[in-house]
Amino acid sequence: MAIIDDLKTRYSQGSMLMRFIYINIAVFVVLHVLTLISLLLGIDTGWPLRLVEVPTDWQQLLRRPWTLVTYMFAHYEMLHILFNMLWFYWLGRIFLEFFMPRQLGGLYVLGGLGGAAFFVLAYNLLPHFAGQPGMLLGASASVIAIVVAAAVYAPDYKIGLLFIGEISLKWVAIITVGIDLLSFDTGNAGGHIAHLGGALTGALWALNIKRGHDITNPINTVIDIVVGAVKRLGSKKQGGSGGVKAENVSSEHQSARQESRAQSVDEERLDRILAKIKQSGYTALTDDEKDFLFNASRKR
Numbered sequence: 640m641a642i643i644d645d646l647k648t649r650y651s652q653g654s655m656l657m658r659f660i661y662i663n664i665a666v667f668v669v670l671h672v673l674t675l676i677s678l679l680l681g682i683d684t685g686w687p688l689r690l691v692e693v694p695t696d697w698q699q700l701l702r703r704p705w706t707l708v709t710y711m712f713a714h715y716e717m718l719h720i721l722f723n724m725l726w727f728y729w730l731g732r733i734f735l736e737f738f739m740p741r742q743l744g745g746l747y748v749l750g751g752l753g754g755a756a757f758f759v760l761a762y763n764l765l766p767h768f769a770g771q772p773g774m775l776l777g778a779s780a781s782v783i784a785i786v787v788a789a790a791v792y793a794p795d796y797k798i799g800l801l802f803i804g805e806i807s808l809k810w811v812a813i814i815t816v817g818i819d820l821l822s823f824d825t826g827n828a829g830g831h832i833a834h835l836g837g838a839l840t841g842a843l844w845a846l847n848i849k850r851g852h853d854i855t856n857p858i859n860t861v862i863d864i865v866v867g868a869v870k871r872l873g874s875k876k877q878g879g880s881g882g883v884k885a886e887n888v889s890s891e892h893q894s895a896r897q898e899s900r901a902q903s904v905d906e907e908r909l910d911r912i913l914a915k916i917k918q919s920g921y922t923a924l925t926d927d928e929k930d931f932l933f934n935a936s937r938k939r
Contacts, residue, residue: 656743659712659744662712663714663723664724667713667714667720670715688713688715688774689703690709691706691776692710693706693759693775694772694774695758695759695762695772695775700759707755710751711778714778727785730782730785730811733796734789737792742855743785745855745856746784746841747778747781748858750782750837750840751778751784753837753840754780754781755780758830761832773829775829780837781837783838783841786812786815786838787815787816787842789812790811791841791845794807812838815838816838853914909932
């Protein structure tokens with residue numbers, strides 16, 4: 640279908656920021672479609688959300704460990720996803736002025752995991768939550784991690800707010816965290832605790848970046864492995880559907896693959912060099928890195 644093909648093209652050509660927004664929107668639509676189908680069939684309408692929410696009960700969490708990741712891409716209320724995605728788009732673009740798209744994706748996941756950890760631990764350790772069941776859903780912890788990380792790294796960066804004017808990024812983060820601290824008694828204490836977990840994760844990430852260490856590297860390695868496995872699976876299916884064996888692939892296709900792999904390696908090295916410039920300045924580059932950067936700029 641033309642619409643599906645257009646969406647695939649937009650996703651493949653989109654930035655890391657837009658891809659994550661597309662994923663959130665897609666999950667939102669799928670959850671509502673599954674809930675509507677369940678309603679029409681007269682069956683339990685809560686199972687789609689239970690499939691992606693983080694439960695507070697340890698036994699349920701052990702049976703559904705994937706929810707530690709799925710929850711941060713899932714929303715059910717329209718205002719919830721609208722606010723989170725607008726916040727993510729606005730602050731995500733500021734984040735990308737200082738860091739690489741790869742770091743945005745890694746911190747999104749890491750912030751979500753930090754929020755989930757705070758949420759589960761709070762419900763199982765704090766007396767206030769004793770005996771209370773709870774579920775965690777939404778990208779808020781991930782988004783707040785990105786907001787706080789940008790504020791810790793560039794606290795005096797100015798942004799314009801409607802009716803207020805210019806304000807330093809540090810005050811945006813302080814006000815955001817302050818609202819969560821003052822909202823514990825509003826009926827969503829577990830959600831606000833998850834937000835604080837995301838905020839702490841973002842702060843720790845930025846402080847480590849200032850020391851020259853990126854704690855999202857392990858997560859990005861896992862993401863690369865998963866994405867690579869999915870791509871290989873897709874290529875195998877396409878090759879199998881035509882009845883052509885791998886041994887019969889033409890030399891042109893083989894050279895194209897080699898060129899693609901070489902280009903991928905070059906892009907990864909370029910990303911590392913640009914990240915190094917952002918952290919330590921151009922003078923920190925070796926002569927070999929400077930030559931590579933010069934040649935890459937000429938090609939582009």
